[in-house]
Amino acid sequence: MDVFDHYASFIQDYIYEHGWQTLRPIQVAAAEEIFTTDHNVLLSASTASGKTEAAFFPILSKIAQQPADSIQVLYIAPLKALINDQYDRLTDLCQDTNIKVWRWHGDVAQSQKRKMLKKPSGILQITPESLESFIINKHMDIPHLFHGLQFIVIDELHSFLRSDRGGQTFCLIERLSKLAGVNPRRIGLSATIGNLKAAAEFLGAGSQHQTVAPKVQNQKQVWRLSMEHFYQTNPQAGDKDFDPSEVGAPKADQAPALADPGIGYIFEHTRGKKCLVFTNSREECEAVCQQLREYCQYNHEPDCFLIHHGNLSPALRETAEQAMKDKDSYMTTCATATLELGIDIGQLESAFQIDAPFTVSGFLQRMGRTGRRGNPPEIHFVMREEHPESRAMLPDLIPWSLLQGIALVQLYLEEKWVEPPEPNRLPYSLLYHQTMSTLASSGEMSPAELASRVLSLAYFHNVSQDDYKILLWHLLKTNQIERTANGGLILGLAGEKVVNNFKFYAVFQENEEFSVHAGSEELGTIVKPPPVGDKIAIAGRVWVVEDIDRKRHQVYCHGVDGRIPAYFGDVPGDIHPHILHRMRKVLAEKTMYPYLLHNAKARLIQMRDTCNIAGLPEKQLISLGGNMWVFFPWTGSYAFLALERLLRIKCADRLNLRGFNSSRPYFMEFAMDADADEFYKILHEEAEKDFDPMDLVYPKEVPVFDKYDEYLPDKLIRKEFAYSVLDIKEMKKCVNAMFKENN
Template sequence: MDVFEHYAPFIQDYIYEHNWQTLCPIQVAAAEEIFTTNDNVLLSASTAAGKTEAAFFPILSKIYNQPADSIQVLYIAPLKALINDQYDRLTELCEESNLKVWRWHGDVAQSQKRKLLKKPSGILQITPESLESFMINKHMDIPHLFHNLQFIVIDELHSFLRSDRGGQTFCLIERLSKLAGVNPRRIGLSATIGNLQAACNFLGAGSPFKTMAPKVQNPRQVWRLSMEHFYQTDPQAASKDFDPSAVIEPKTDQAPQLADPGIGYIFEHTRGRKCLVFTNSREECEAVCQQLREYCKFNHEPDRFLIHHGNLSPALRETAEQAMKDEDAYLTTCATATLELGIDIGQLESAFQIDAPFTVSGFLQRMGRTGRRGNPPEMHFVMREEHPESRAMLPDLIPWSLLQGIALVQLYLEEKWVEPPEPNRLPYSLLYHQTMSTLAASGEMTPAELASRVLSLAYFHNISQKDYQILLRYLLKTDHIQWTENGGLILGLAGERVVNNFKFYAVFQENEEFSVHAGSEELGTIVKPPPVGDKIAIAGRVWVVEDIDRKRHQVYCHGVEGRIPAYFGDVPGDIHPKILQRMKKVLTERTQYPYLMNNAKARLTQMRDTCNLAGLPAKSLINLGGKMWAFFPWTGSYAFLALERLLRIKCADRLNLRGFNSSRPYYMEFAMDATAEEFFQILHEEAAKDFDPMDLVYPKEVPVFDKYDEYLPGELIRKEFAYSVLDIKEMKRCVSELKQ
C-alpha cells in the first residue's frame, strides 16, 4: 500500500515540513498493520528507529477522520518524564489538526484535568499509577470518558514484562475496557524485545484480537563499545610491575585524595562531550557524582556534572533534563535507570556504565540513549574492584562484574538474546491490590461478583477459586474487607487505611522516605535519616543534618565539603540463568574480545589462568583447603536460591554442612565432611526426587517479597515463594548437568 497517501493531511504536512525523504521500514510496516487489520501490534525496533511516529502517524490519521466525544487513544508510559517528553512531541505533531493531547499525572495542574473531564477527546497520556487512581476515584466517569476508545499504546513495553507493575497495567486495561464497553487495539513499543512471540502473548493477554509483530530489516548497526578494568588503587592489571600477590599500599599523594583511577578515566573521557554515566544503584550514583565533582574542584574546572535518580526532587531531575537538552552545553549526568528509558535529553555522544548491569535489556537500553541522528551508539564499561587481599580465597579473585559484562555483550552479539517476559504464576500481592482496588472503585459486591471481576483478569489465570476463598476469608478476619447487612463485601476499616493512602496506587515496593530540604530548596528523599549532626549524601553533594521532623517526614540540612556514601535501600536485580551460563563459557574460551581495553584484557587473562589452575569451570566444586569448599553452579538468581535451600534443607544432614555463606548468584562457600564425589551423589539424589516445592520453605518462614505480602495469609505467601519465586525447574536442570 502507499502508506503516505493513507496519512491524514496534517501528518503529510508534518513530514514535508521536517524534510523527510522516505519513511523508515518500521513506519511502513506499522502503517500497513494499523490501517489494514484489527490486530494488536508490537513494534520492536532499535532506539531512534522512529517507533513513536510509526505508531502515531496511522493512529492519529484514523481518529482524525472519526471525531468522537471521548478519549480515543490512551498512551501508557512507565515514567512521568517520558510522558512530558512525548507530550511535547505529540502536541507539535497535532498542532495543525483538531486533535487534543492530554496528560494526567501528579504534576499536571487541576485546571487541565477538569477540562479533560468536562470535554474528553483525542489522546490521554498516563502512568500505570495515575490510571489506578483514575479507576478508583473517577470510576463513574469511565464510560463517559472512554466509550469510543480505539487504541491503547504501551510505550517501553519491555519495562512491564517482568514485574507486577506490568501485571497491574494489563489488569487496569482489561478493567477499563469492560467498564467502558470497548475493545481497543493494543500497540506496544520497545527497542529491547528478544522473544517476539512471548512478548506478543503478554501484550495480547485478555484481548479479543490477535497480536502481530511486523518483522522489519533494521539497518546493520555499528557500535562503539569498550570495556576497561580498574583496580581502585594502582598498579593496574596491564602495568608491567603488577604482582597479584603483592600487598598494595594506597597512594596518599594523589589528588583528589584517594582518587579512584576508574572515576579519573570517566572524568577525562567526558571532557568536552555530552555523556551519561550509568550506575546500578542510587548510592553509587551519589558517590560517583561526588567524586567527579571533586576532580573538577581539584583541576580548577567548572562543575560539569549533573545527577538524576528516583529519589531526587522533580525540580532537580528536570533541571538535569533541561540542561542536557542544551546543544552547546558539554555536560555529563550521573544516572540510574531513570534515564534508561526514552526521555529526550538531546544528542548524547557517549554512555559510560560503571560495572555490569543485571540484564541484557538494561545494557541495550542504556547504550541506546546514544547514537542518534546518524551516529553509532557508543558505550564504555568501567569495571572496578579492590585489590584482593593476599590470603583471599578463589571466589574473591574473580572479577565477577567484568565476567558478567562480557557475557551480556556476547549474548546479544551472538544470539540477539534479551530476557523474555516472566509472567508471575501466582501473583498474590497484586491479587490483593486489585481486589481492594475493585471494591474501592465499585463499592459493595457479593463474593461471587468480586471473584468474577478479579479472577477473570488474564494475569490471574493460574489462581484457583480455592486460593481466592482463602484470601477473602483472611481479609475478613483482618478487617481489610467486611460483610454488609445485605451479604455483600465492602472495604473494612483496615482496608480503607491502605487504599486511602496515595501510595496504594503503586504496586512496586517503596521505602519510608523523608524529604530533604536545604533552605527553600527540596533536594529529594532519603530512607532512614541519620541523627542530627551526621552527614548525608544527596544531589551529588554532602550535607549536615540540622533537624528531623518525623511527623512530616522532613529532614533539614546545610551543605558542607567532603565525601560520604549515600543509602536509599537499593537491592540488586535478579540475573537470568543464561547470563551465568555465558559467564562460565567466557572462562573456557581463549577469545580476546575486540572491545576489551588493555587492563581488561590483562585482567581477563589473569582470571582465566587463575581459574584454570584451580580447575574452574571444568569443576563446579573447588576445595579451598581442609574441609572448606566453594561451589559454582552457574545458574540464575532464583534457581541459585532454590539450590541453596536444597543443600541446606535436604542435603545438610547427610553432608554435615556448616559455615554456609553465599554470594548470590555466583558462588556458595561452606564446610562439610563429605568428599566431592559424595557431595555430587547426594545432591543429584535429592534434586532428582519428586518433592513438593513447599519443602524448600523453612518452618514458620513467611518470605515477604512483594509490596502487599504483609496483608496476605502466611500460607499464600509461602506458596507463592515456593512456586513462583524459587526456580525449581531450572535448579533441577542445573544439577543434572553438574559434574564433579
C-alpha cells in the first residue's frame, strides 16, 4: 500500500515541513498493520529509528477521521520524564488539529486534570501508578471517559516484561477495557526486544486481537564503544612496571587528594561536553557526582555536573532534563536507570557506564540515549576494582565487572540476544494488590464474583482457586477485608489503611531506608535489605544479616571476613544464566575484543593467565588447599540460589559441608571432606531426585521479596519463593551438564 497517501493531511504536512525524503521501514510496516488489520502490533526497532512516529502517524490519521467525546488513545509509559518528553512531541504533531493531548501524573496541575475529566477526547498519557489511582478513584467515570478507546500504546515495553509492574500494567489494561466495554488494540514500542515471539505473546495476553510483530531490516548500526579498567589506587594493570605487590597511594600530582583514577578518567573525557554517566545504584550515583564536583573544585572550574535519580524532587530532576535538552548547555548528568528509557535528551555526545549493568537490555538502553540526530551511539565502560590483598584467594583475583561487561556486549554483537519475558510466575504480591484495588474501586462483592474478576486476568493464569481461597481467608483473619451481613466482601479497617495511602498505587518498593545494627552499634542505612543469611557491605566491612524488623526498619547483623560488592538494595538481583555462560566463555577464549582499551586489555590477559594456572574455566570446582574449595557454577542468579540451597540442605551431611560463603551469582566457597569426583557424584544424585521445590526453603523461613508480601500468608510467600524465585529447572540442567563434563 502507499502508506503516505493513507496519512491524514496534517501528518503529510508535518513530513514535508521536516524535510523527510522517505519513510523508514518500521514506519511503513506499522502503517500497513494499523491501517489494514485489527491486530495488536509490537514495533521493535533500534533507538532513534522513529518508532513513536511509526505508531502515532497512522493512529492519529485514524482518530482524526472519527472524533469522539471520549479518550481514543491511552499512552502508558514507565516514567513521568518520558511522558513529559513525548507530550511535547505529540502536542507539536497535533497543533493544527482538534486532537487534544492530555497527561496525567503526580506533577500535572489539577486544573488540567479537571479539564480532561470535563471534556475527554484525543490522547491521554499516563504512568501505571496514575492509571491504578484513576481506576480506584474515578471508577464511576471510566465508561464515560473511555467508551471510544481504540488504541493503547505501551512505550518501552521491555521495561514491563520481567516485573510485577508489568503485570500490574496489563491487569489494569484488562480491567479498564472491561469497565469501559471496549476492545482496544495494543501497540507496544521497544528498542530492546530479543525474542519477538515471546514479547508479542506477553503484549497480547488477555486481548481479543491477534498480536503481530513485523520484522523490519534495521539499518546497519555503527557503535562507538570502549571499555577501560581502573584499580582505585595506582599502579594500573596497563602500567609498564606494574607489580601488584607494590600497591600504594596515588601519585602526588593526581587531583584531588586520594582521587579515584576511574573517576578522573570520566572527568577528563566529559570536559566541555554533554554526556551521561550511568551508575547501578542511587548511592553510587550520589558518590560519583560528588567526586566529579571535587575535580571541578580542585581545578578551579565551574561545576558542570548534574544528578538525576528517583529519590530527587521533581524540580531537581526536571532541571537536569532541561539542561540536557538545552543546545547551549554543556553539562554532564550522573544518573541511574531513571534516564535509561526513551527520553530524547537532545544532542548527547556520549554515555559512560560505571561497572557492568546487570542486563543486556540495560546496556542497550543506556547506549541508546546517545546516537540521535544521525550520530552513532556511543558508550564508554569504566570498570573499577580495588587491588586484591596480598593473600587474596582465587575468586577475589577475578574482575567480575569487567568479565560481565564483556559478556553483555558480546551476547548482543554475536546473537542479538536480550533477556526474554517471564510470563509464568506466581505473582502473589500483585494478586493481593489487585484484589484490594478491585474491592476499593468496585465496593462490595461476593467471594465468587471477586475471584472471577481477579483470577480471570491473564497475568494470574498460574494461580489456582485453592491458592486464592487461602489468600482470602488470611485477609479476613488479618482484617484486610471484612465480610458483610449479606456475605459479601469489602475492605477491612487494616486494608483501608493500606489502600488509602498514596504509596499503594505503586507495586514496586519505594526506597525505604533500614538502619543497620551490629550489637549496640549503628553502622548506617541500606535500602530493601536482602534475605536473612545474605551478606551486606557497609562501613567498610562485610556483615551477615541475622534478623530484619520491618516495622521499625532495622536490620541486625554480625561481621564476617571477606569482600563482596556493596549491597544497597535497588539493583536488580536477576542476572540471566546466558550472561554467566558467556562470561565463562570469555575466560576460555583467546579473543582480544577490539573495544578494550590499554588497562582493560592488560587486566583481561592477567585474569586469563591467573585462571588458566588454576584450571579455570574448564574446572568448576577448585581446591584452595586443605579442605577448602571454591565452586564456579556459571549459572544465573536464581539457579545459583537453588544450587546453593541444594548443597546446603540436601548435600551438606553427605559432603560434611561447612564454612559456606557465597558471592551470588559468581562463586561459592566452603570446606568439605569429599574430593571433586565425589562432590559431582553426590550433587548429581541429589539434583536428579524427584524432590518438592518446597524442600529448598529453610524451616520457618519466610523470604519476603515483593512489596506486599507482608500481607500474604506465610504459606504463599514460601510457595512463591520455591516455585517462582528458585530456578530449579535451570539448576538441574546446570548440574547435569557439570556431571557430564566431569565424567
